[in-house]
Amino acid sequence: MHASSREMWHKEQVVKMLYSNAVGAIIGSVFNILLVSMVLATIYPILGLLIWFILGQVLNIIRFYFYRSFLANNTRFQTDTWLKIHRALTFLSGCIYGTLAVFFFSSEYPLYQMLVMLLSGGMGAAAVGTHAVDSLTFKAFLFSAVIPLIVRLLFEDTEVHYILSAMLCLLLLVMINAAKQTQKIMIDNIYMSQSLRYRATHDGLVDLLNKDEFCKEFDILMSNSRTSSNNITSIIFIDLDNFKILNDTYGHQAGDKALIKIGQIIRNSIRKSDIAARFGGDEFMILIQSTCLADATTIAEKILKQIDSFHKTMTEANTTLGASIGIGYSQLHEIPYCQLLQKADQACYKAKQSGKGKICLEELSS
Numbered sequence: 001m002h003a004s005s006r007e008m009w010h011k012e013q014v015v016k017m018l019y020s021n022a023v024g025a026i027i028g029s030v031f032n033i034l035l036v037s038m039v040l041a042t043i044y045p046i047l048g049l050l051i052w053f054i055l056g057q058v059l060n061i062i063r064f065y066f067y068r069s070f071l072a073n074n075t076r077f078q079t080d081t082w083l084k085i086h087r088a089l090t091f092l093s094g095c096i097y098g099t100l101a102v103f104f105f106s107s108e109y110p111l112y113q114m115l116v117m118l119l120s121g122g123m124g125a126a127a128v129g130t131h132a133v134d135s136l137t138f139k140a141f142l143f144s145a146v147i148p149l150i151v152r153l154l155f156e157d158t159e160v161h162y163i164l165s166a167m168l169c170l171l172l173l174v175m176i177n178a179a180k181q182t183q184k185i186m187i188d189n190i191y192m193s194q195s196l197r198y199r200a201t202h203d204g205l206v207d208l209l210n211k212d213e214f215c216k217e218f219d220i221l222m223s224n225s226r227t228s229s230n231n232i233t234s235i236i237f238i239d240l241d242n243f244k245i246l247n248d249t250y251g252h253q254a255g256d257k258a259l260i261k262i263g264q265i266i267r268n269s270i271r272k273s274d275i276a277a278r279f280g281g282d283e284f285m286i287l288i289q290s291t292c293l294a295d296a297t298t299i300a301e302k303i304l305k306q307i308d309s310f311h312k313t314m315t316e317a318n319t320t321l322g323a324s325i326g327i328g329y330s331q332l333h334e335i336p337y338c339q340l341l342q343k344a345d346q347a348c349y350k351a352k353q354s355g356k357g358k359i360c361l362e363e364l365s366s
Contacts, residue, residue: 008079013190014134015082019070021130022086026063028126029093033057036119040104043112048103056096063089087137094144097123101149107156120149121168125175132179133186139176146172203278205256206263214277214285218337221275221289233289234296234329237344238266238303240282241322241356250319258314258321265306269299285344293329293361300325300359308357324351330364340364 033056037049066085069076077085097120106112124142131138146168153165201213209217221233240262247255259282266276266284275287288296304323311321326347328340347362354360 012079015079017133018086019067022067025130026060030060032119043106043109044104059092087140090137091140091144094141097145098148101152105152120145128175128179128182132182135183138179142175206259206278208263209277211279215337217275218287222335230291231289232293232329232331233335234327235340235344236286236296236300237326237348238284239324239348241324242320243282246319246321261310265303269302296327300327322357324348324356325359326351327361328364
């Protein structure tokens, strides 16, 4: 995976984790705001608390809306946009608790002071589990929720409140450090899961899908495109010519080197929507869906040309590496994988029989 692709994938996983944790944070916020409003209503005017309560719950509704929108269609916005939205809403959520410390911190009732401190400090600590995967999101919530409380304690101008303020500063540092450790664990788990999934779905040598995953991707493509009547689905079957001679004459290392290069050629020749796999040995497959059969033949011709160019640069003497390509295609709504694969295999066999280094086509019409 290229550095830019890896970075983008990393950001996508972080965003998915943030939004997957969002519903728990929202539910907690809804109940905390409700309960604190009910308790503080006994010592504060109802109007001020009502305004704070409404602002907090409206924000929760907005957060829930974007949470549902992300689950329904996360391609609606780019990953960076989703991340910015989450960071902004998380910051505002922290401000709700920070505002509580500024306007509803009673100088006369120590028990109510404790309630506000536990809520603001406790929510900051809870954010380690929900927001730590993105350090900026976590700090945006933590600082906006806890810093106002620290400042408010200093305004009380007593020795006890100074000590409490210092303890909260220390707690702030502890939570930041805990968040860093939690983030590392989360990111490591993300990459470990991806690594395990990648090994299960890809061919380790050529960096293409394996046979089983190719079949799964075919089924997914078919289920997503049954409503379209103009699509032509094609399987390009690529069988290398004289690969066994290369392998037997110059060894498996030379053969592996050639396979790796063929994998690169295929990746560079297909479109983003196409699906490529190593079928086994010296056989490769490409799944293409478009409105024009020429798209498949154009890709096949490009691959054939690139393999021929590669063959001419090979240092192994008397190497005649090439490829025969068969294209099985169909415009049916429901296409059995095995039947279309058989057509592609038959077309490839025809290409080999007609002199190798050619492209042949077979249609699955019924």
